[in-house]
Structures are given as C-alpha cells and as structure tokens.
Amino acid sequence: MLRVSALFTENAELAALSQQAEQLALTQKKWNAVVPAALKPYTQAGSLSHKRLTVYAANGAVAAKIKLMLPSLMLGLKKQGLEITSIRVEVQVQSAAGKPAKKVRTLSPAAAASLEKLARELQGSPLGEAITRLSSRR
Template identity: 45%
Template sequence: MTSYKVNSYLNLLGKTAEYESLFSLAQQLYRDQLTFSKLIPAQLAQYCNIGRISNGRLTIMAENGAVASKLKQISPSLLLKLQKLGWEVTAIQILVQAHFLSINTESSANERDSNNKKIILSQTGKDCLNQLATTLPDSELKNTIQSFLKKHQGY
C-alpha cells in the first residue's frame, strides 16, 4: 500500500512545472535502458547501464573490464541496431565503473535474503523527513511521512 502512495506522489510531482523535465528525462532514460538491455546479450545486460547521449555519443558504464571488452567487441553491431531504432548515435563510449553495480547488486541480494533485518533510519534522515513533512500541506504524502517517522522513533 505504501509503495502505491509513493508512486502516486511521484506521478503527481512529475506533473509539476519544476520537476516535469527531470521526470521526463528519467523516464526516457529508463525506457532507453530497457531497450538497450534487449539489444545486448542477457549475460551482459545485468552488468552495464547506459548513460546519456551527448553529441551523438552514447556512454555505457560497465561493471568491469571483461564486460567492457565484450561490449567493445559488439559495439559496431550494437551501433547499427540503435541507429535502426532511430537513436541519434554515431559513437559508443564504454567506461568501467568498478564496484558500483556489484555493490548495488550485493546489497539488493542481501536485502532479499535477510528479510528479518530492519533498516535503521539515521537521525539525519529522520530530521530531513520531519522537516519535509512540516513544509508540506495536509496531504496523503504528509500523513505517510509522519506515520513512517512514528514507526521508526525507537530505532
């Protein structure tokens, strides 16, 4: 239920003038990542992410050198596939972003494996959420944040 509330809030926030372009860019990047993941071998897709396209150059972040090497091998055919889909890409740049994906993957796996562990919210996090809640008008989001803070008072 709470994730529904957060998604509703994010959808509403994405329609505001201040955040519309940011949310639009994030959604486009997500769609592009899904498309990219379908174009490369499945065993590589989980170890790399696309970045932005700037001046016709697509940046791909790979978890390690082996993944980067394989991506470099398939980059000519990948470039052709992307161009056929209408992407305005003329070059591919591959960067190794060591440990980023492995750390995130490991933490996600650990969270799934240990559902009994409680996540502890730092005092700074509590203070920031409390400050946010006080600035919000009466709404479902404000109530949800306040409820969340009440649940995590003792931690």
C-alpha cells in the first residue's frame, strides 16, 4: 500500500498541488505573524503571484482596516521574507450556517406563582390577561 506522501511525489499534477498548498500554508503563517490579533480571525492570506499577495477579508470593515495598514503590513511581510510589491484585498463573505434554534424560556415555580397572584388581582384587564398567559410558561 502506497503512502499518501508517495502519491503526491509520484504524480506530477499532485506534486504541483502539494507544493502550492505548502506555499499557501507558509504565506498564511507569515501573514498571521504580522496582522494584528484582532483582525486575524477575519482575514486569510491567498495566492502570491507576480509579487502581489491577495488577502481575503470577511467583510468590508476588515478590508478597509487592512487597506489603512498596508504600508506597515508590507514592511512586516518583507521582514518575514516574503518578496511582495503590493497587497490586493478582497472581501470574501463566509456563508452563514442558519440561525441557531431559539431557546425555550421557562419560569420557575415561584415566579409563576407570583405572576398568577398578580394576574388574579388584575383580572378583567388586558394586562391581567397578558400576565395570565405569561404565567402559564412553566
């Protein structure tokens, strides 16, 4: 049985893909070293071609902040050993995974009893009816 690494070295197309993946991982590591910690979760380094690094931002606000910091980021990346002349910032919105399920809220027995008492005192009024409905959530 062949090892996975052997497959990547024997096949020319897979070897090129493996080399590109290693280059992207190295670029991301160097990007993470220079980008501020507050922006790190919202950015991702992309391809590096013709001495231009593409950076993907999660939203427009992050992209604008990165654009304001371009000179210092480029200087930091050059110190990290990346030979770049420009950085291209693109907004790449992540698809949201649906809304989380709504929590069902319940009242404690003591709270329900207090509300029932209040509802009896306000019986016949719209507020009393609303409090009756609220007290039934146990």
